Amino acid sequence: MKITDIKIFVSCPSRNFVTVRIETDEGLYGLGDATLNGREMAVVAYLTEHIKPCLIGRDAHQIEDIWQYLYKGAYWRRGPITMTSIAGIDMALWDLKGKAAGMPVYQLLGGRSRDKIKVYGHANGQSIDDTLNHLGKHIEEGYKAVRLQCAIPGLAGTYGILAGKKDYYELQSNRPLPPEQPWDTNKYLNFIPNLFKAARDQFGSEIQLLHDVHSRLTPIEAARLGKELEPYNLLFLEDPIPAENQSNYKHVRHHTTTPLAVGEVFNSIWDAKELIESHSIDYIRSAVTHAGGITAMRRITDFASLHSVRIAPHGPPDISPIGHAAHAQLNTWAPNFGIQEFVGFGGKAINEVFEYSLAYADGHLTLEDKPGLGVDYDDLEAKKYPYKRSYLPVSRLEDGTLWDW
Ligand code: CS2
Numbered sequence: 001m002k003i004t005d006i007k008i009f010v011s012c013p014s015r016n017f018v019t020v021r022i023e024t025d026e027g028l029y030g031l032g033d034a035t036l037n038g039r040e041m042a043v044v045a046y047l048t049e050h051i052k053p054c055l056i057g058r059d060a061h062q063i064e065d066i067w068q069y070l071y072k073g074a075y076w077r078r079g080p081i082t083m084t085s086i087a088g089i090d091m092a093l094w095d096l097k098g099k100a101a102g103m104p105v106y107q108l109l110g111g112r113s114r115d116k117i118k119v120y121g122h123a124n125g126q127s128i129d130d131t132l133n134h135l136g137k138h139i140e141e142g143y144k145a146v147r148l149q150c151a152i153p154g155l156a157g158t159y160g161i162l163a164g165k166k167d168y169y170e171l172q173s174n175r176p177l178p179p180e181q182p183w184d185t186n187k188y189l190n191f192i193p194n195l196f197k198a199a200r201d202q203f204g205s206e207i208q209l210l211h212d213v214h215s216r217l218t219p220i221e222a223a224r225l226g227k228e229l230e231p232y233n234l235l236f237l238e239d240p241i242p243a244e245n246q247s248n249y250k251h252v253r254h255h256t257t258t259p260l261a262v263g264e265v266f267n268s269i270w271d272a273k274e275l276i277e278s279h280s281i282d283y284i285r286s287a288v289t290h291a292g293g294i295t296a297m298r299r300i301t302d303f304a305s306l307h308s309v310r311i312a313p314h315g316p317p318d319i320s321p322i323g324h325a326a327h328a329q330l331n332t333w334a335p336n337f338g339i340q341e342f343v344g345f346g347g348k349a350i351n352e353v354f355e356y357s358l359a360y361a362d363g364h365l366t367l368e369d370k371p372g373l374g375v376d377y378d379d380l381e382a383k384k385y386p387y388k389r390s391y392l393p394v395s396r397l398e399d400g401t402l403w404d405w
């Protein structure tokens with residue numbers, strides 16, 4: 001099965017998505033997600049200029065060799081642009097292999113380990129009451145696990161709580177440059193335990209709760225937060241500190257029994273190696289779309305399982321339904337699956353452009369058995385939704401100092 005063409009599409013049916021379509025001489029095509037939020041066009045250039053010309057004419061069945069060729073063969077290894085580009089190609093090749101075999105990708109990985117995929121949703125609000133109302137709605141919809149984020153009193157704007165009100169695309173409609181948000185660690189640390197206390201007081205101990213720090217703390221601050229949240233029994237505390245220094249997680253770990261999760265910005269197994277080997281974390285949150293595809297995530301998953309670490313793939317709205325479908329295939333197989341982040345697919349336009357065989361019910365996703373990833377992409381329909389330049393915000397302290405993500 002020879003690769004005859006590789007098409008790269010960019011569209012914005014509510015969010016920007018980069019979609020890879022590998023075409024073959026057997027008439028089959030495979031689809032992959034290569035979306036990197038805020039850096040979409042850099043990935044498009046890498047795919048168009050540096051990957052596509054090297055792959056035309058190769059055997060689409062040689063997934064491993066193509067992965068090694070794009071990773072080891074590039075000389076300049078790793079990095080988000082390279083690894084997201086490799087991911088788009090790798091996913092499309094797994095989709096093709098599944099279609100050629102007449103089997104869903106999870107069968108090729110080793111078969112089904114579970115019937116359905118447990119997910120966590122996001123509850124956000126401008127106040128504790130607001131956030132708890134949103135949590136209540138999730139519980140009514142059957143969610144067994146929910147992430148809580150709340151506006152920090154005294155801070156004008158908090159990342160992650162805009163859902164249902166505005167998103168950054170709207171915020172930027174007249175000025176497509178990175179928005180800026182204030183950050184104050186003291187206000188944050190003094191407030192967050194109150195949110196979780198209120199949630200447990202109102203909803204009891206059954207519902208699993210999570211929280212995302214977005215890497216804003218130092219190790220000792222994260223240790224304090226982890227300790228103060230222990231009475232509220234979180235499923236995990238996500239990205240408490242930046243992870244460039246993998247050994248920093250040991251400090252947090254040694255001070256608290258709150259489980260820790262990290263990995264959404266990782267782009268290779270090497271970013272997680274020490275964290276996993278030293279069992280400094282409980283969940284690895286890397287995404288198929290950003291960590292080099294299914295081939296790479298299968299390796300990360302197996303490596304993590306040796307160290308009692310479970311996978312909890314990053315599932316934001318800035319991963320396309322193709323990336324979510326790849327996660328569903330991986331999660332159906334992975335013996336050490338933990339939980340999947342899932343906030344829905346954001347509406348009508350997405351559903352006109354993408355087809356996928358995933359359905360939410362009662363706190364879980366189920367995957368319909370279809371060959372490959374079980375997805376499709378309508379490139380003509382997608383033309384109605386052209387790319388819109390957009391950025392994630394940056395954080396600054398009150399005195400103007402640029403702060404960590
Ligand atoms: C978040 C994301 O889903 C998460 O856990 O951290 O919203 C993240 O900020 C975005 O995906 C960045 O593109």
Ligand code: MG
Binds near residue numbers: 238264
């Ligand atoms: Mg996160």
